[in-house]
Amino acid sequence: MKKRNPHDMDFYDFGPAFPLSRREFLKLMGGGIVILFTVGDPFLLEAQRQRLPDDFNAFLRIGEDGRVSCFTGKIEMGQGVITSLAMMLADELEVPLDSVDMVMGDTDLCPYDMGTWGSMTTRFFGPPLRAAAAEARAVLIELAAEQLQTSPSELRVEAGVVYHTSQKQKKVTYAQLTQGKKIARRLGKEAILEKPTDFTIVGTPVLRRDAVDKVTGKAKYAGDYREPGMLYARILRPPAHGAKRISVDTSGAKKIKGTQVIEDGDLIAVLHEDPELADEALKQIKANFEKPKGGTDDKTIFDHLLKVAPEGEVVSQEGDLTKGEEISQTVVEKTYLDGYVSHASIETHTALAKVEGDKATILASTQSPFGIKQGATSVLGFPDKNIRVITPFVGGGFGGKASGQQAMEAARLAKLSGKPVMVVWTRAEEFFFDTFRPAAVVKIKAGINGSSQIALWDYSVYFAGERGSQHFYDIPHHRTKSHGGGWRGTPGSHPFGTGPWRAPANNTNTFARESHVDALAAAAGIDPLEFRLKNLKDKRMIRVLQTAAEKFGWTAAKIPSGRGCGISLGIDSGTYVAHIAEVEVDKKTGRVEVKRVVCAQDMGLSINPEGAKIQMEGCITMGLGYALKEDVHFKDGEIFDLNFDTYEIPRFSWLPRIETFLIEDRNAAPQGGGEPAVICMGGVISNAIFDATGARMLQLPMTPERILKSLSEK
Amino acid sequence: MNKTIRFKLNGQSKSLTVDRKRMLLWVLRTDFNLTGAKYGCGEGFCGACTVLVNNEAVRSCQFPVEDIDGKEVTTIEGLTKNGNLHPLQEAFVKHDALQCGFCTPGMILNAYSLLLKTPSPTRKDIIDGMEDNLCRCGAHTRIIQAVQAAAEKMKGGTRQ
Ligand code: FES
């Protein structure tokens, strides 16, 4: 086996690359075994009900050096799939984890993928990947049987060596088997997967494979690549969304030596080999804009949303609401509000584009390399096959890097200037063009009967989206409606772009639902843990809740008890979570200190338990932000938060004691893990604040001002 | 105003002629192709661009390059000596103190400078010292653990 540092970059260098067709790719691959899939494979249909190219795609290749390459359109943005996918593959193929190379997010080399979001990587890419690995193992065992002159059933594999079960000296390595061969196999349906109990790698804690590169500065992100003759771009931006350009004078910019000014319709940019001089040149451009008037701001937006909301769609319904109300002894009705939130990845949107003739290569920080390819096809007018998108490490995404605007800008500028162009959004551009998590309203009317059972649940969410809107309690008469579709909203609803944000819709829905369930528990005058258990039938949910309560050391009390403890439950991406938090509220300043968060999570089979716990901690820490501070301030299309001075994200001093617990279920299918633990943070803190003070928080974020206000209204 | 400045960059003597105001971050990333220091905010708020100047953590996006004249600059690329990871780097790997990794070079260099001043930090010292370095992925809990572990290991001064 060729010696290679297992921690070496898993991405190909961005050399003088130009697009190649996937057929050429097969040629290029050289010897070895390649497992492919084609359209119509049942594995795939299950995985991605999406448009697929009609030629072959490869899942994995076992090279003549015995190294295994895994090709996936998924990208690594911190969620750790570079490790967990390699683990699944290594386990199924019976090779050492270190011999697996991940080739990710390269549209020429990897099978089509709709994008990395929705906690779908492990759930949906995992099964076909495992099947491909199982298929490859079967092929290799067949080859070994021929070579060792025995039957496949006599053979076993361990660490890439096929050996005879009773005569151990009879053996051959994968590397030897693949030498001089060129085998392309189509992924068959009959591949026999390993039993979860036979996993040797999956389910055991493994450290990140990309960690060494990331602590040494070797890991490359889009902005770290260089091309000969490359120019940095700075683009003229409007002062507000919806502003119209009246005039522009670029003569000042042209005076800066080495500046290339591009004026192409809506796109006015300066290019310079020195990023600071590009910046300087941009400052020399004089432009007048007419700003829009009479728009909404961060206070009036909620009324606006309710006013423009279309008729809702019923997400789920059972029983009869009138009947529910009749049998209710107490009815509680409240409206919950949630503001716009930014993704605020530390890496801003970045892309490097190179155009040669009618071919383009785009290197981008993106969650959707194939989306960018498609976009670039129409923006550049080049044939689909001539565009290659490569995704290096991505410095955080959280849904914000699903849109590829920066890549389109780089591609256009590269074509217009004839030079490779690097676009790195400034932090201000990042905040301005971020597709924010939408502001939303949730109205709930719910009732309890004489025995503290929820009898009525009438739930309407406006503009958050329906993910997580359905309750999981045992309620005879209920209806859930979603108005305004998904997170992109309806025309005229949001004053700027909105989009998915880590566990989209679910943060808002879970905040509203769990706050309201707590309000019902308070109305019933019973302990919120007992109240939830009384109203739950779902066994998985009961188990996560009981685990969290036990680990927390919950003691029953009527709320508000003054202790400052709260509970929240949720389901996201097939994963169940239960959070319990303890807070301290300073009643004079309204400041909240979150002291402890306990989280129990049931995600089925956990591929990399350590990775899963890291994601849970990340979710809990990130969730403190939208719960307590994060809110985009704006008026008439102008965004006022343009850097981290006014838009505060969680810091070290905010950290509670975080305790995470995984409920292991080796035989259950793996579920999403990158998002679920973020959804409870609004609700759990809100409920803990209520327990501490008796003030019910109806709006996120729960800033000191809002807390003081609700304390005074109590 | 052409001026030649001389400095040490990751242990090597360098000189650079500067003819205008430039920030260290962009000099490192363009002239020296050292891309470990990242652009995160450009205004001193995030710490992704942190490097060491005479062993002191500075925000290179706000640090005029003239000011490194006669000084020693260390970037994340210079922390590894003869292929060996620095105890802080090792601890970050071992404690999984990173996710997307974009804040990581800045976190490590900031911690380096913190541990020089406070070799046996309490948890509170670490929190205070790291407070202004931002991480969006929420790796904070493990970063604190990693810095604590590295401090333990570096006691006795095996390596600075
Ligand atoms: S880039 Fe220098 S502090 Fe953010």
Ligand code: FES
């Ligand atoms: S690891 Fe992603 S910003 Fe810190």
